[in-house]
Amino acid sequence: MKRNMKNLLFLTILSTAVFFGCRKDTEIKCKNYVSVHFNNHVSGNDILFDTLAYTNAAGELFSFSILKYYVSHVTLVQDNGNKVELYAHELIDEANELSTFLDRIEIPEGHYTTIEFNLGVDSIHNHSGDQVGDLDPINGMIWTWNTGYIFYKHEGNFISSTSGSAQPLVYHYGTDNGLLSLALPISMHAFNSNHSIRIDFDINKAYGVNGVLIPFTNNNNHQSVSVDDLPWINKMKDNFGQSFGASVFTFE
């Protein structure tokens, strides 16, 4: 059901993209457009809420009741080094499909080789709640006792490997130190063309990649910024760095 919705939305956006396609035989001056879609998944599986349907690298079953995160300064880089910033700060909320499809932006012609973005809110915006739009505190993504944004919020349940029973899972990740800058290789020729870039985010890799396991058992509550959370933040940061991939779809 959810999957169909997602595909439908994706198709709608694609068909609009096709519709935009310029015709060289008309008078209309052609331009280049790109839009970005964040596709969250767990080892290739779509995310459904409130079902213990996923298994992390440590072998624990887990679920989602909330999955939200911030991306900032999503930027395209051309082969000549020129940069085009597409979006400043965006809240991606898995429960709100539209928030995962970012607005279409007009870009200059050229060959684009990299898409860069941060996971998190930049340090200039990270320390004030007096902000609007995606940074509005109403989104529940801010710590008020220590003003700063929660960059990544996953809440749900998991089956503890020691007790065998379901327990709450609360992962709130943030701090300036936790801000992660990513650069993903792409190959995109923008010349009278429309593009969609899909960023795939494998949540499971965040919890275990290349042997760095983040098991949930006895490690299920990180909703503060205390010294106990620092090793966890560092591990998550490393894993997040290996959890994203980009693919380009082009429509003449």
Add this chain to the structure above:
Amino acid sequence: MKSGLYILIFTAFLASCKPEVEEPVYGTPYTLVIPQGLPNMAIPANNPMTYEGIALGKRLFYDPILSGDNTQSCASCHLQINGFTDPNQFSTGIDGVQGNRNAMPLINLGWQTKFFWDGGANGLESQVLGPITNPIEMHEDLANAIAELSADSDYPSLFKAAFGSEEITSQSIMRAIAQFERTLISGNSKYDKYIRGEVQLTQQELDGLNLFSDMDKGDCVHCHVMGSTFSDFEFRNTGLDSIYTDAGRYLITLNENDRGKFKTPSLRNIELTAPYMHDGRFQTLLECVQHYNTGFHYSQNLDPNLFFATKGRMTIQEMEAIVAFMKTLTDTEFITNPAFH
């Protein structure tokens, strides 16, 4: 035909991204009157003070609508008669739960940049979110507060008058309350009148004033800077404990050197804001001075000013004189000012 549709779709896309524009100023500009002796206050450029903004902020400050069950307002824990603090050691939130810190007086906030005992809140605007959403305080969901305010018969027009739009946002709530808080200025105590040559201090008060600054006696001025705000608003370890139940500033910076450090409070209206210290452990001002004379504990983070101070350097008469001086900082106009209630 085709290009018409094209434009239609294009504008649809345009409409979905909000351009960042300079915020227009609504309402009637308000100029703060800064009493002689206090420095100029820097008002954030994006939240200029207006009569309408201040009036709205005041109304919100006193309105329990901002709490989860509509029983508690900011004023429940910040009482004007007590220099806008809570006479209880620990305040009780709407769910009957108590925190582990003494409420702070809301006085001369506009000169400060970090709020709470540990400085965890950056900016007066951002601070407002804390008590509203904190489960041990007003325990309200922001979206819910905004829905209630929007459904109210008065608020939408008040927000429009202050910020130009009936649409109520977290930002306009924060900004209105911060505007009101910036007006809570105290600078007309007996001490201020003495400095302006309007009244005399008693001999004991004068002795206290000198002892307060005397490097070999009170030596209070390093932190509670003489005159104006009576605080440097820095974070200091005053040796209240050597083993900390509340790690203070460390909770924010995670820097070991910040363990047991708390914001230096202003001493204005200190007579009215008992109990004292971040955990409200002292009932009287004499106990506070005794702490600095003999009571402080040595630890790695103890402030150097106290580390090098001699224990027992003050007599009881000297300590009483310092207390008498601190009481000259009481500003009765501040606690009765009708503009604040």
